[in-house]
Every structure is written in structure tokens, then in C-alpha cells.
Amino acid sequence: MLIGELAQRAGTSTRALRYYETHGLIRAARSANGYRVYDEAELPVVREIRALLAVGFGLDDIRPFVACLRAGNASGHVCPDSVAVLRRKLAEVDAGIDRLHAVRRELRDQLAHAITNREETCSRLRRTAR
Amino acid sequence: MLIGELAQRAGTSTRALRYYETHGLIRAARSANGYRVYDEAELPVVREIRALLAVGFGLDDIRPFVACLRAGNASGHVCPDSVAVLRRKLAEVDAGIDRLHAVRRELRDQLAHAITNREETCSRLRRTAR
DNA sequence: CTAGACCTTGCCACCGGCGTCAAGGCAACC
DNA sequence: GGTTGCCTTGACGCCGGTGGCAAGGTCTAG
Numbered sequence: 001m002l003i004g005e006l007a008q009r010a011g012t013s014t015r016a017l018r019y020y021e022t023h024g025l026i027r028a029a030r031s032a033n034g035y036r037v038y039d040e041a042e043l044p045v046v047r048e049i050r051a052l053l054a055v056g057f058g059l060d061d062i063r064p065f066v067a068c069l070r071a072g073n074a075s076g077h078v079c080p081d082s083v084a085v086l087r088r089k090l091a092e093v094d095a096g097i098d099r100l101h102a103v104r105r106e107l108r109d110q111l112a113h114a115i116t117n118r119e120e121t122c123s124r125l126r127r128t129a130r
Numbered sequence: 131m132l133i134g135e136l137a138q139r140a141g142t143s144t145r146a147l148r149y150y151e152t153h154g155l156i157r158a159a160r161s162a163n164g165y166r167v168y169d170e171a172e173l174p175v176v177r178e179i180r181a182l183l184a185v186g187f188g189l190d191d192i193r194p195f196v197a198c199l200r201a202g203n204a205s206g207h208v209c210p211d212s213v214a215v216l217r218r219k220l221a222e223v224d225a226g227i228d229r230l231h232a233v234r235r236e237l238r239d240q241l242a243h244a245i246t247n248r249e250e251t252c253s254r255l256r257r258t259a260r
Numbered sequence: 261c262t263a264g265a266c267c268t269t270g271c272c273a274c275c276g277g278c279g280t281c282a283a284g285g286c287a288a289c290c
Numbered sequence: 291g292g293t294t295g296c297c298t299t300g301a302c303g304c305c306g307g308t309g310g311c312a313a314g315g316t317c318t319a320g
Contacts, residue, residue, distance in 0.1 A: 004296065014297090015278060033286055035297055055233050058276075077244035086244065090237045093230050100227045103185055107220045114207040114216065134266065144267090145308060163316060165267055188306075 001038040010046035048076045061085050131168040140176035153189050178206045191215050
């Protein structure tokens with residue numbers, strides 16, 4: 001399988017595949033003319049990468065999942081390193097949610113305050129506009 | 131007031147202040163030797179910029195708030211344009227929260243699934259490790 | 261006079277996951 | 291042999307808010 005076919009079957013671009021390779025996530029043999037030749041087993045690896053990227057993982061986070069898949073597991077999630085990353089990401093997401101809630105609260109307060117004070121203060125703006 | 135003093139009083143760097151200036155957010159007169167000279171009124175403007183940046187606004191979003199402050203309002207939030215930005219940001223934050231909740235759900239499922247299947251699949255990894 | 265503490269403009273680096281050329285080689289078909 | 295369509299490496303762009311450095315001007319205290 002050449003890079004174009006793998007890209008198409010995995011729903012990504014050849015550019016992305018080369019990028020994953022330079023970062024040690026996928027492997028390719030080379031044919032006589034220098035073309036990358038992929039084993040069928042790379043397809044689930046690429047799909048795993050894409051799925052994890054879509055969830056918000058970085059390439060470094062994804063590495064243990066790939067290693068887990070290569071070790072013969074049906075899922076890349078079942079190995080200790082993967083689980084550790086999953087736990088960490090879950091904590092990060094929780095922190096992100098908390099942060100966004102804090103931001104949301106502040107935005108709501110500011111918005112409420114702005115609307116309450118709109119009448120008295122905007123008269124000044126209207127004078128300026130004239 | 132020179133740029134160093136303004137930076138210190140606003141809790142930021144001279145580099146940031148020059149950046150804000152190139153993006154039309156703050157203003158400075160020039161002294162005979164070419165130094166930027168800031169009016170006292172720039173201090174609350176810079177503070178507003180910093181506060182909004184900290185909440186996650188981009189410089190473009192901040193512009194209407196600055197204009198509102200310059201129009202003489204005690205708060206930069208009370209003008210229609212600012213309110214529109216606040217509303218938009220609030221919607222964006224809500225969307226972000228929803229997205230993170232979806233990610234969180236998926237992570238929890240994957241984590242649960244990984245732990246459930248750990249025993250049967252990790253034996254294979256242990257064999258590989260030897 | 262000199263050291264050092266300001267100030268000036270300008271440009272490169274960063275982060276991350278690519279997109280998008282550029283310039284070229286190789287394969288297959290008409 | 292020319293066109294088309296694959297492939298190769300390499301390098302720049304992006305986004306946004308800085309940090310940091312270079313090379314220089316300016317002001318002040320000792």
C-alpha cells in the first residue's frame with residue numbers, strides 16, 4: 001500500500017502521514033524506487049492516531065497508544081501507559097471545564113452589569129458620536 | 131509616564147505595550163527624544179486589555195472595549211459593541227464547555243473499557259516485554 | 261568621562277499540526 | 291515521447307501574544 005492509498009483509507013492527507021512518521025508514530029518500508037510501502041497493520045494505527053487527535057491529544061500523548069496497538073492488542077487503550085495518559089487527559093479536561101465555567105461566570109456577570117448600566121453610561125457615548 | 135513605568139504599573143512588559151500600540155489598542159505621545167509618553171488615562175486601558183486577555187479574548191475582540199473606555203465610560207463593557215462581543219464570547223465558551231463535556235464522556239468510557247479489558251489483553255504485552 | 265539604566269526600531273523564535281507550494285523522479289498509457 | 295498522476299524531500303506559512311536579542315540613542319549620577 002502506498003501513501004496515497006493509506007491516506008485515503010484513513011481519511012487524512014499524505015502530508016499528515018509523513019508528519020506522523022517523522023515523529024515516530026507510523027512506519028513504512030521503502031520500495032526500490034524510494035516510495036513508502038505500508039503494511040496493512042498501519043491502517044488501524046493511523047485511525048487510532050486520528051481518533052485521539054480529534055479528541056484533543058497531542059502527538060506525544062498518542063505514542064503509548066500506538067505502542068500498545070503494535071504490541072498486539074486489539075485496542076490501544078488497554079496498556080498501563082495509555083491508561084496513565086487517559087487519566088491525565090481526563091484531569092486536564094476537568095480542569096479545562098472548570099476554567100471555562102469560571103470564565104463563563106465572569107462573562108455573565110460582566111454582561112449583566114453592562115446591561116444594567118447601559119442607559120446611564122451610553123448617553124455619554126451617544127454624545128460623542130454626534 | 132514612560133513605557134517602563136506604565137508596564138510596571140499595569141503588570142505587563144514594555145514589549146506587550148508596543149505590541150498593543152501597533153494593533154491600535156493604546157496610544158502614546160512622543161517626547162522630543164522619541165520616547166513614548168503615556169497619559170494617565172492609558173493605565174486603565176491597559177488594565178482592561180490585560181483583564182480581557184486573561185479571560186481569553188483576542189486583541190480584535192478587545193478593541194470595542196477600549197473604544198468604550200475612551201468614550202468616557204467608567205467600564206469598557208457597557209457599550210453595544212462590547213456587549214455584542216461579550217455575548218459572542220459567552221456563546222463560544224458555552225460551546226467549548228459542551229465540547230469538553232463530550233470529550234470527557236468519551237475519555238471516561240475509554241478509560242472504563244481499558245480497565246475492564248486490562249487483564250486479558252495485557253498478558254500479551256507482558257510476553258512482549260520479556 | 262563613563263557606567264548603567266532607560267529608551268528606540270526591527271527581526272527571529274515559539275507552539276503544533278498540518279497546508280501548500282517547489283522542483284524533481286518514476287510509472288503507465290496513448 | 292508526451293501527458294498524467296503518483297511519489298520524493300525541503301522549506302515556508304499560519305495563528306497570537308509575547309520573549310529575547312541586536313544595535314543604537316539618551317539621560318543621569320558619580
